[in-house]
Amino acid sequence: MKNTLDFGAVANRYASLLELCCSRRPPSYSLARTIHAHMIAYGFRARGHILNRLIDIYCKSSNITYARHLFEKIAEPDIVARTTLIAAYSAAGNLRLAREVFAGTPLSLRDTVFYNAMITGYSHNNDGHAAIELFRDMRREDFRPDNFTFTSVLGALALIADEEKQCQQIHGDVLKSGTGFVTSVLNALISAYVKCASSPLTSSSSLMGAAKKLFEEMPKRDELTWTTMITGYVRNDDLAAAREFLDGMTEKLGVAWNAMISGYVHRGFIQEALEMFRKMQLMGIQLDEFTYTSVLSACADAGLFKHGKQVHAYILRTEGRPVPEFMLSVNNALVTLYWKCGKVDEAREIFNKMSIRDIVSWNAILSAYVNACRIEEAKSFFKEMPERNLLTWTLMISGLSQNGFGEEGLKLFNQMRMEGFEPCDYAFAGAIISCAVLGALEHGRQLHAQLVQLGHDSSLSAGNALITMYARCGVVEGANCVFLTMPYVDSVSWNAMIAALGQHGHGLQAVELFEQMLKEDIIPDRITFLTVLSACSHAGLVKKGRQYFDSMCDFYAITPGEDHYARLIDLLCRAGKLSEAKEVIKSMPFEPGASIWEALLAGSRIHGNMELGIQAAEKLFELMPQHDGTYVLLSNMYATAGRWNDVAKVRKSMRDRGIKKEPGCSWVEVENKVHVFLVDDTVHPEVQAVYNYLEQLVLEMRKLGYVPDTKFVLHDMDYEHKESVLSTHSEKLAVVFGIMKLPLGATIRVFKNLRTCGDCHNAFKFMSKVVGREIVVRDGKRFHHFRNGECSCGNYW
DNA sequence: GTAGGGTTAG
Structure with missing residues (x-):
């Protein structure tokens, strides 16, 4: 076939078919791909503008990888192919690859449209500074900007929008370039002026004045001109002026009404928005x-x-x-x-x-x-999604991290970067929370550094994530430092910082910070009260806690939920006020759920109130029979009281119901690598050295009065058959490994999935004295800072 | 091959 047909005629035929596909509304890219398949099947090698068209088609139908493949087969791609690819990469949020194509294009090939595409790319991906920088480069290289260039550059300027001078400068450029009468350029210029006007750094009235003047002097206005002005007033918080402007319009333009409605929506005037919607229906304005x-x-x-x-x-x-x-x-x-x-x-x-x-x-x-x-x-x-953008990744990463899948969150963050997406501050926030979950301090610090490098350091979401990360990695000072240096904070930041102080046993400081928050007129929300109640509970501030609990309903109209009650009961129980806690349970407006009984059980265990403990445990067996924690707590309680028969009974019922205790595991980060240890670990490659060193340490500790407490051996019931002294909990192994591997004097930070056991807690006190180092342990619930033989929790956890 | 406003998304 290819020998008998005239190549040129076939090429023309294919070209017009592809043209047809693209000019359809909506364009039929699948048909275009079928035509391409036809070309391949008949041995027609696309070149020149046909190949460029195909690249465009694959880009627009979300198959950039294949477009790239076609592009790379061209020995010397022309400027059209390069421009197409840049536009496609930027539209997909992939600035890195767009920039690669841009940088790989020799100056001799470039033209204005090519620069326009890259400028737009920056602008669309929120990098206004880079867009303007490139615009200046382009002028230095003597390329003539056209109306496309100006609309893009003005769009970029509107993103930054903090300097009047820049607006006026580009306004001047526009006038010099002779595009000063083009409606699209003037619309963009008005938009830049009104966005600039809404910045706190500029004088709003003079910039709005400039916009209004442009509007009045324009030779020809279109729909956009009107909507830009209306949104301009809305942006500057002048809804009345916007409405006046709209009402003064002689034609009833649906788009202008739309702009007004969205203005109302964004400022929270929902009723007004709905009212306008009804009015549009009545007046017959095109919806x-x-x-x-x-x-x-x-x-x-x-x-x-x-x-x-x-x-x-x-x-x-x-x-x-x-x-x-x-x-x-x-x-x-x-x-x-x-x-x-x-x-x-x-x-x-x-x-x-x-x-x-x-x-x-x-x-x-x-x-x-x-x-x-x-x-x-x-x-x-x-996994099913046919295409992904920056938001997709961000959503998934933060979803994973917030649900405790730290490792998967970090993995996805790396994958996202490998696929060429530059993470925004929200994506960073997700990755940072992943580090918080894992306790990966070094990794978190590196992300912090990258954040600063990329200019995201004033981001609210990333800042809040950093507070949480430092706190959950055991570095309260780091959290505080971020909190104090953030340019803007919101109630989430305050909540995170109060929680940080509370978790580390600085209850008084947490309460002080809460008081300061109130003084600065930040309105506390239900989360604030959860954290402040926990802080009171960890620090034993019963009176304060009760007072806050009452003020929550009385002053802030927040109805306490079960979680608030659970915190209150925890507060009372820890302080030994068990009967008062029982009173609260009785007075609750709803049936107590699991979290209430858990608090009561934990409190009963601390104070050795067997009867109440059993009562709470029975409720928990009803509510969540599969939960291993209840069995463990109850059997520990029996063991403490020496009631071995009951211990055996609990163990039996656990076995009968097929419930396995979640295996305890602890981890410690050394040189950016997380080392995980299990109970009686035999898996970690250096575990033998750890056991040897632990033995030496125990000898030293015994000299200071340490006596191993064998009753806690039941904590790990799967290992009951072992000799008590031989059973070694994971947290001990991780701490000893940290002592061996971390630089002299560095704080040891260990993380455990479950609550730490009494013997380990005691051992770490002696250990901190023997080695003269600070040991920080985060267990399922809170932090313990061991220093010079003492623990920050005051043996109260 | 490239743009400007109003909408949908954390």
């Missing part, structure tokens, strides 16, 4: 997908499920012809409405029925699962 999405998102954010459902019904009634691309954004908004109102499965049903979906649809379902803590479904959904 479009933006009207619907705005209103739906308003309902979603305000939790107005009924209103949202009404809008849903209205759309189904009036939009008889569900054009797929029209319905795409509306469906996305509907999916969001349903999951935000707690209807995850309904959201999934809408998603399943959608005839076309985009990355937003996929991300919406992913966030639905993540937010509902349905992490297994999120994981498998993530």
